[in-house]
Structures are given as C-alpha cells and as structure tokens.
Amino acid sequence: MEKRLDALFEAVRGVHEITILPHNNPDPDAIASAVALRYLLTQKSAIKSVIVYRGIIGRAENKALVRYLNFPLYRLARAQVEPCAPFALVDTQPGTGNNALPANAEIAIVIDHHPNRVNGTPVDFVDVRPDVGAASSIMTEYLRQADVDVPSLIATALFYGIKTDTMGLGRGTSTLDMEAICYLLPKIDLEALLKIERAQVPVSYFKNLTEALNAARIYNDIVISYLGVMQYPDLTAETADFLLRMKGVQWVVCMGTHKERFIISVRTQNTIGAGQFIQTIVGEQGVAGGHGSMAGGQVILGDKNPDDLAQIFAEKMRNYFGVANVVGKALTT
Numbered sequence: 001m002e003k004r005l006d007a008l009f010e011a012v013r014g015v016h017e018i019t020i021l022p023h024n025n026p027d028p029d030a031i032a033s034a035v036a037l038r039y040l041l042t043q044k045s046a047i048k049s050v051i052v053y054r055g056i057i058g059r060a061e062n063k064a065l066v067r068y069l070n071f072p073l074y075r076l077a078r079a080q081v082e083p084c085a086p087f088a089l090v091d092t093q094p095g096t097g098n099n100a101l102p103a104n105a106e107i108a109i110v111i112d113h114h115p116n117r118v119n120g121t122p123v124d125f126v127d128v129r130p131d132v133g134a135a136s137s138i139m140t141e142y143l144r145q146a147d148v149d150v151p152s153l154i155a156t157a158l159f160y161g162i163k164t165d166t167m168g169l170g171r172g173t174s175t176l177d178m179e180a181i182c183y184l185l186p187k188i189d190l191e192a193l194l195k196i197e198r199a200q201v202p203v204s205y206f207k208n209l210t211e212a213l214n215a216a217r218i219y220n221d222i223v224i225s226y227l228g229v230m231q232y233p234d235l236t237a238e239t240a241d242f243l244l245r246m247k248g249v250q251w252v253v254c255m256g257t258h259k260e261r262f263i264i265s266v267r268t269q270n271t272i273g274a275g276q277f278i279q280t281i282v283g284e285q286g287v288a289g290g291h292g293s294m295a296g297g298q299v300i301l302g303d304k305n306p307d308d309l310a311q312i313f314a315e316k317m318r319n320y321f322g323v324a325n326v327v328g329k330a331l332t333t
C-alpha cells in the first residue's frame, strides 16, 4: 500500500492542476471517492483539483449528500470538457462509455473497483480492484496510508459510499470494505447520515413509483419493469433496489428513458452475473457494465422508439432467463 501511495503521487509529480472525474450521474460511491481524492491531494500536495461530472444527481439521497458536502462537484454542459489538465478517474475507467472523458485526454490516475478495462490505455497510475465492494473503500485505504486526519464530512461520505455500493454491507463486501467501515465508523456524523438516507423525496417520486409498480411483471423469480419517461436517470436503479426486496425474487430489471437515453438497471440476489447479463442484453447497441449483483446499461435512442426497445429487451431478457413462455403476472393480481 505504501508503494501504491508513492506511485500515485509520482504520477502527478509536476502537475499543478487535475480534473477529477467520477462516472456520469454519479452515485454516493463516486461522489465520496472524488471528494476523498481531492482531499488527499490538498493535504499531501499543492495540486489544485476540480471535480466535474456529466449527467444528473437526481436521487434524493444523492442530492442530500452533495448538499451535506457543500456542493463539491461541477456539472459539465453537454460538450464542455476541460482537456487542459490531466484527469483522475474515480469509480469509472477509460473506455467504459459512462464518463465524460474526452478522446486523447491525458489520464494521470484511475482508481476503480469495476472489472478492469484500462488495458492498453496509457494511464500513469492505475489501481483497479474488482474484488472490492466500493471505490470509497480503496480511497479510505489511501487516506489511512497517507496518515491524514479524515474529517467527519469525508468519513460520512465514504461510509455512505461503501454502504450503498455493497447494498448495506451485504453483497460483494470484501475484507478491505470491512476494514474501511471499521475505521470510518467512529468518525462519521450519524445524524447527518440519517438525514441523507431518509432524505425527503418529491411528490413526483411516488407517482413514478406507482407507475413502476403497475408496469412490473413477475416471471417466476424475475421482475421486469419499464418505467417510460423518467425525471432523472437513476430512477431505474432506485426502483430496482426497491423491487429486489420482494419475496422470492432473484432478479430485477428496470428500464426507462431520460432525455435521449434508454437506461437499464439490474439487481440480483446473486453475487455474480449481473454485469455479464446486461452486457449480453445490450450488446453492441450501447454501453453496459457493472458488478456481480448490480449493473446497468445505456442506449442512445436516436430514432429508436423507446417502447419498442423496451419490448425487444424484455423479450431478450426472458429468453436469457429461460422464462420466455412464462406469462408475466402483474403485482396487483
């Protein structure tokens, strides 16, 4: 670990400014990792950093988190990127299609826990550990190794990042995640955490949820729901998390559209297979990826009809799971 920390700072030696980039529509793990990296750089070097992202922070909990962190991220306009400073990617990698990294950008740092895709891309420092449950756990290790004081604000964010990415410290939790949790626990602001986790949601949330529940169909132990037009892109993830709590359900797939994108979120009770499943389903039509138990994909709609696309994908999924002949049951029947 000492070597890793040295190598990280070696990669940014002589750099005055860096652009920290989490994945699009950043989730708590991505937000916390970015903030932790910025903190590490300010504590241990004179490097200035700015955190930018593309997409939307839509989920009420995630909005509450950035409010708690005093709005540390800047949203990029459609075509705007800052190619002048080298990039540090957190909770994402080059070539995944889920970040705003411009082509030919200089990449100084990649810290991630998704399956390795860096292969061949020139990056000065890479730390990709797919066996770890959250990028926040890796960032916690860096802060510990650097022996910096971790303020409550950052500890709380990292803790929440680990908690959400491991479905409440359940699925995909490694020893490193547990060590990070134990280290962070005495430092977190429990009251703030509670406010973030129980953040109030707009009335439209319940309307969307009702629609998602009405649209959901159960095929044995698989639930598929198409949400139609969504107000923010991570609504599919939020709904899939919710539906996975249904007794006897092994897999949940939620689909929906946000602006020009068709978005799919997958959750499973299994510890493996979600990433592979969504990559098989989406194929060349878009981008897809994820972990064992949670994954997602996106397709640029173009002139495709979203309702048709949802139907095609749902059919493909039912074939994949071997439930093509099962009649879908609505939740209310």
Ligand SMILES: [Mn+2]
Binding pocket: 029, 030, 091, 113, 133, 134, 135, 165
């Ligand atoms: Mn993550």
